[in-house]
Amino acid sequence: MDAPAVSTEHLTRRFGDLIAVDDIDLRVTPGQFFGFLGPNGAGKSTTIKMLTGLLAPSAGRIEILGLDLAAHPAEVKRQIGVVPEGMALFGRLTGAEYLNFVGRMYGLDRKTASQRAAELLDFMQLADQPKALVTDYSHGMQKKLALAAAVIHGPRILFLDEPFEGVDAIASGTLKAMLQRMIARGATIFLTSHVLEIVERLCSHLAIIHRGRLVAQGSLEELRAGVEAQTAVTAPDGAPSSSPAAPRGEKLTLEEIFLRIVGGSRLAEQELSWLG
Amino acid sequence: MAGLNAVPSSLASPEARGQFAAIARLRWCIFVNSLRTLRGRLEVVSWIFVGMGFAAFGLGGAFGLGAASWAIVSRGHVEWLGLPFWAVLLYWQLFPLMATAFTENFDSSNFLRFPLRYRSYFLIRMAYGALDPVNLVASLWLVGIAAGIGVAAPRLLPAALLALTAFAILNLLLARTIFAWLERWLARRRTREILGILFLLIIIGIQFIGPLMGRYGNHGERRVGPLPPLVAKLLPAERALPPGLAAEAIARAAQGRFGAALGALALQCAWGGVIFWLLDMRLRAQYRGESLSESAAPAASREKTRPARTGWELPGISGPVAAVVEKELRYLSRSGPMLFTLLMPVVVLLIFRLAPANGPRGHSGLAQHAGFAFPAGAAYALLILSNLIYNNFGADARGIQFFFLSPVRFREIVLAKNLAHAAVLALEMVIVWIAACVMFGRPPLGITLATLAGALFGALANFLAGNLMSLYAPKKYDFAVLGRQRAAGTTVLANLAVQIVVIGLAAATLVMATHYDRIWIATLVFLALAAVAFAGYTIVLGRIDGVALARRESLIAELCRA
Numbered sequence: 001m002d003a004p005a006v007s008t009e010h011l012t013r014r015f016g017d018l019i020a021v022d023d024i025d026l027r028v029t030p031g032q033f034f035g036f037l038g039p040n041g042a043g044k045s046t047t048i049k050m051l052t053g054l055l056a057p058s059a060g061r062i063e064i065l066g067l068d069l070a071a072h073p074a075e076v077k078r079q080i081g082v083v084p085e086g087m088a089l090f091g092r093l094t095g096a097e098y099l100n101f102v103g104r105m106y107g108l109d110r111k112t113a114s115q116r117a118a119e120l121l122d123f124m125q126l127a128d129q130p131k132a133l134v135t136d137y138s139h140g141m142q143k144k145l146a147l148a149a150a151v152i153h154g155p156r157i158l159f160l161d162e163p164f165e166g167v168d169a170i171a172s173g174t175l176k177a178m179l180q181r182m183i184a185r186g187a188t189i190f191l192t193s194h195v196l197e198i199v200e201r202l203c204s205h206l207a208i209i210h211r212g213r214l215v216a217q218g219s220l221e222e223l224r225a226g227v228e229a230q231t232a233v234t235a236p237d238g239a240p241s242s243s244p245a246a247p248r249g250e251k252l253t254l255e256e257i258f259l260r261i262v263g264g265s266r267l268a269e270q271e272l273s274w275l276g
Numbered sequence: 277m278a279g280l281n282a283v284p285s286s287l288a289s290p291e292a293r294g295q296f297a298a299i300a301r302l303r304w305c306i307f308v309n310s311l312r313t314l315r316g317r318l319e320v321v322s323w324i325f326v327g328m329g330f331a332a333f334g335l336g337g338a339f340g341l342g343a344a345s346w347a348i349v350s351r352g353h354v355e356w357l358g359l360p361f362w363a364v365l366l367y368w369q370l371f372p373l374m375a376t377a378f379t380e381n382f383d384s385s386n387f388l389r390f391p392l393r394y395r396s397y398f399l400i401r402m403a404y405g406a407l408d409p410v411n412l413v414a415s416l417w418l419v420g421i422a423a424g425i426g427v428a429a430p431r432l433l434p435a436a437l438l439a440l441t442a443f444a445i446l447n448l449l450l451a452r453t454i455f456a457w458l459e460r461w462l463a464r465r466r467t468r469e470i471l472g473i474l475f476l477l478i479i480i481g482i483q484f485i486g487p488l489m490g491r492y493g494n495h496g497e498r499r500v501g502p503l504p505p506l507v508a509k510l511l512p513a514e515r516a517l518p519p520g521l522a523a524e525a526i527a528r529a530a531q532g533r534f535g536a537a538l539g540a541l542a543l544q545c546a547w548g549g550v551i552f553w554l555l556d557m558r559l560r561a562q563y564r565g566e567s568l569s570e571s572a573a574p575a576a577s578r579e580k581t582r583p584a585r586t587g588w589e590l591p592g593i594s595g596p597v598a599a600v601v602e603k604e605l606r607y608l609s610r611s612g613p614m615l616f617t618l619l620m621p622v623v624v625l626l627i628f629r630l631a632p633a634n635g636p637r638g639h640s641g642l643a644q645h646a647g648f649a650f651p652a653g654a655a656y657a658l659l660i661l662s663n664l665i666y667n668n669f670g671a672d673a674r675g676i677q678f679f680f681l682s683p684v685r686f687r688e689i690v691l692a693k694n695l696a697h698a699a700v701l702a703l704e705m706v707i708v709w710i711a712a713c714v715m716f717g718r719p720p721l722g723i724t725l726a727t728l729a730g731a732l733f734g735a736l737a738n739f740l741a742g743n744l745m746s747l748y749a750p751k752k753y754d755f756a757v758l759g760r761q762r763a764a765g766t767t768v769l770a771n772l773a774v775q776i777v778v779i780g781l782a783a784a785t786l787v788m789a790t791h792y793d794r795i796w797i798a799t800l801v802f803l804a805l806a807a808v809a810f811a812g813y814t815i816v817l818g819r820i821d822g823v824a825l826a827r828r829e830s831l832i833a834e835l836c837r838a
Contacts, residue, residue, distance in 0.1 A: 054828065054832060074683040074684075077683035086836050088674050088675055090603060090678070091675075092611070093603060097603075101603050102678070104595045104596060105678075105682045107595065107596070110595070
């Protein structure tokens with residue numbers, strides 16, 4: 001049996017008194033399109049930083065493809081691609097130079113790196129501005145370039161922190177096409193996003209983190225079944241709910257499931273009345 | 277352009293006052309919040325030490341210039357006050373270009389999103405960094421000059437204060453104008469090339485000074501008089517420039533010709549007006565939202581797709597190291613401000629070459645010891661490069677995350693950065709050597725070899741300390757901006773300490789070896805020191821992975837901040 005693509009045991013991260021990630025046990029199977037969700041400040045980016053080696057855990061253990069991240073950081077990094085928060089681009093290179101650079105840092109030879117860079121730039125529709133520096137790219141172009149850089153070495157796992165944030169529909173379509181092709185070829189994708197419609201459409205499995213703790217994990221159907229079962233138990237008491245409910249007979253959307261699990265607040269009539 | 281011309285409301289309007297107060301409070305909060313961390317507290321302590329150094333420099337200069345002014349006025353040569361004024365002007369305008377680590381950064385985009393009127397924006401631009409060490413030292417010098425004049429001739433004090441105040445305002449405006457325009461010119465390749473050619477023409481032009489002076493100058497005995505011949509020839513032009521005008525205003529006041537004094541003051545104000553206009557032109561463009569960019573906007577570019585070029589291959593160097601070297605050198609080659617800074621050693625040699633003749637044979641100090649021009653230029657080149665060496669990752673900004681994500685060991689990344697900087701230093705040495713040959717004559721072979729060995733020692737010692745400081749006190753740095761990006765205080769202090777040791781040791785060795793006419797001894801000493809520095813360097817490099825891993829969170833946090 002294959003080792004899990006990502007596996008954590010009691011993963012914890014403290015910043016002084018604040019526990020940003022609290023005793024998380026995650027398990028992502030190879031080939032899954034895994035969505036990692038949570039409200040702002042829930043600990044998503046902190047978790048992804050720990051999984052990719054950007055941040056040391058305060059406690060717990062991380063295994064990527066069966067390799068202990070703490071013991072074999074370089075081996076793990078060769079197998080993964082990352083689009084981190086803030087994208088980690090080098091602004092004063094051109095797109096081609098940047099991809100060439102990244103390819104060579106991952107051990108590709110010069111020819112392969114330049115061939116793949118050209119193909120990726122072409123696929124991402126970034127090839128017709130060869131002299132433009134990355135710093136002059138639009139936000140969407142930078143996102144596409146960051147994704148191209150993350151896949152240039154053919155990683156087995158791709159970690160994406162908010163890849164669709166600030167990306168237009170055309171660029172978003174390009175990114176999704178590439179991600180689906182990777183999944184079709186057996187790669188694993190670990191994605192965080194606030195765009196729940198995209199996550200619902202793309203991801204086969206999900207985990208939800210809230211205030212640093214993992215509050216749900218499983219396939220969309222499993223999460224839906226869990227929430228519906230909980231609703232069925234609380235409904236007879238007539239407990240008020242601030243979360244939107246699905247019309248009778250319709251399936252709960254991911255947004256509804258998410259809001260049921262993490263809660264949410266509604267704007268009361270008298271609040272922020274100065275907004276007009 | 278709304279808000280640009282419609283600025284009838286005064287700067288004292290409640291809105292403007294509220295904005296100034298908010299900005300002042302923001303600065304205060306940033307300072308107070310920085311004290312929460314150990315690093316922030318260390319920064320303050322470091323800047324106190326650096327401040328003490330500047331205070332000593334400022335007070336010493338004020339005393340020296342005050343004494344000089346006192347002597348000039350006491351002996352009745354009031355018009356010679358132009359000399360100390362020139363010293364102040366040159367320091368005020370050149371030092372920020374030569375030592376950018378001491379000046380304050382201003383990113384106008386931070387404020388332009390707020391509904392600031394243009395006048396408020398202008399005032400904020402002027403106020404930001406007004407209290408940086410360079411301005412304080414220069415102001416202190418002017419106070420010293422005023423005191424010197426006041427002691428020598430108390431009745432001249434009102435006129436001197438008036439002229440010096442106008443001179444100080446002019447200098448503040450000029451410093452801002454030079455930075456604003458240089459930044460504009462260096463941002464584009466074409467204007468950068470024009471500046472480069474102009475600079476080259478000036479260097480070549482210097483060569484004609486000697487022959488021309490020989491042809492048209494005074495061939496007779498050294499004239500006994502109040503002024504050397506060259507100064508006498510340049511005097512009419514000098515009197516039309518701000519330092520000369522300030523001196524002229526005081527000199528005329530001393531003669532009781534107050535109308536002429538006011539005329540000189542008015543001319544000085546006219547210079548101020550011209551400089552103000554130039555600065556205003558730049559700042560208005562910034563206020564409108566001008567974007568200085570190295571490359572054309574991507575949307576406007578419609579070039580045909582070319583096949584991607586392969587990366588560099590460097591003999592004996594692994595792929596990742598070669599990739600980082602290539603990336604570093606591409607970054608540098610695209611940074612006009614950085615290229616300009618790297619040219620400063622040649623500018624410094626030029627200044628020494630043009631310095632007033634005061635030697636026994638009518639030569640300036642360095643020209644009397646022409647052989648030392650190359651070592652002096654080389655030392656300054658190393659000093660300039662130390663801004664990069666001590667902040668290896670500053671220009672990578674968010675890119676630092678990539679280094680931690682990649683499967684390459686940190687020691688390879690650091691080694692690559694050192695190799696890139698070594699290549700730049702080597703190139704600088706060649707340029708400085710050529711400049712020294714052109715301006716002062718070819719340096720003797722012994723001194724050239726000793727300088728190269730000294731540079732090797734200096735580079736290794738600086739790489740050793742710089743690699744550690746880059747990880748312990750990183751600071752985000754924008755290659756597209758000319759200067760005005762203050763380095764971390766701890767870095768400045770460590771850098772100064774290393775330079776004092778390295779350059780002090782090198783200078784002492786060179787002077788001793790020259791004194792005993794055994795210059796080869798200096799080469800041997802430098803090679804021995806380089807071997808020691810190399811041993812230290814390899815030890816630090818061997819441990820750099822552990823340091824980087826331990827420091828990764830603060831490194832990423834510092835360099836990824838907006």
